[in-house]
Amino acid sequence: MPLALFVRGFASLRHRKLNLTTTRAHEIGAxxxxxxCGGIASVTVLGTPAASEQLTETVxxxxxxxxxxxxxxxxAGKPAAAxxxxxxNIALFVPFGFLLSLLWRGASWQKAVLLSAGFSAAVELCQLTQPARMTDVDDVLLNSLGGFVGYLLFRLIKAGTAETFRVTEIKTYTSEQE
Known part of the structure; x- marks a missing residue:
C-alpha cells in the first residue's frame, strides 16, 4: 500500500506538469x-508458507x-486439483484485464491480452529464482485468458461507470491562473 501511494503521488505530479486533470475515482482505481499488481507479484513470486516444499520439476x-x-x-485422478x-490461474488475472480496461481509454482486447501475458511472463521469470516455485508457460496462457475475461467483463458492465474513472479533460494553465 505505501508503494501504491508513492506511485500515485508521483503520477499526480506528472499529471500536473502535463496539465492533465483527473478524478478522485480515477486515482482510487489506479x-x-x-x-x-503488487499483491499478485508478492503472492506468486514470494509464495506462501504452504508452498515451501521443493518441487521436482520447476520449469x-x-x-x-x-x-x-x-x-x-x-x-491424474485428482480432477478437483486440476x-x-x-x-x-484464469481468475487471478480477471481483475488485471478489468482494471486495465477501466482505467485506460485506449484499451482493447488485444492490449488486455498482451499486457496480461507480459505481466504474467514477468512473474514467471521471477519465479525461476525461487526454489519452491514453478515456472509454467501454461500459467502465462491461462493468465492471458483471465485478462481477456476481465476485458469482456468490463465491456459487459461498461454502461456509464467507466467515464468516472478515466482522465477525460486536459486543461491548459497559464502563469496568470496560478
Missing amino acids: SLFIMY NLIPFRFAYDMFYGCF WINILG
Missing part, C-alpha cells in the same frame, strides 16, 4: 490497480501440458 515450457497432466500426469489450477 491505486487499486497498483495494489493488485515447463511445453504449451498446454496442463491438459495432459489432467488426464495422465500429476493431476480445475483449481486452471480456474485459479
Whole structure:
C-alpha cells in the first residue's frame, strides 16, 4: 500500500506538469490497480508458507501440458486439483484485464491480452529464482485468458461507470491562473 501511494503521488505530479486533470475515482482505481499488481507479484513470486516444499520439476515450457497432466500426469485422478489450477490461474488475472480496461481509454482486447501475458511472463521469470516455485508457460496462457475475461467483463458492465474513472479533460494553465 505505501508503494501504491508513492506511485500515485508521483503520477499526480506528472499529471500536473502535463496539465492533465483527473478524478478522485480515477486515482482510487489506479491505486487499486497498483495494489493488485503488487499483491499478485508478492503472492506468486514470494509464495506462501504452504508452498515451501521443493518441487521436482520447476520449469515447463511445453504449451498446454496442463491438459495432459489432467488426464495422465500429476493431476491424474485428482480432477478437483486440476480445475483449481486452471480456474485459479484464469481468475487471478480477471481483475488485471478489468482494471486495465477501466482505467485506460485506449484499451482493447488485444492490449488486455498482451499486457496480461507480459505481466504474467514477468512473474514467471521471477519465479525461476525461487526454489519452491514453478515456472509454467501454461500459467502465462491461462493468465492471458483471465485478462481477456476481465476485458469482456468490463465491456459487459461498461454502461456509464467507466467515464468516472478515466482522465477525460486536459486543461491548459497559464502563469496568470496560478
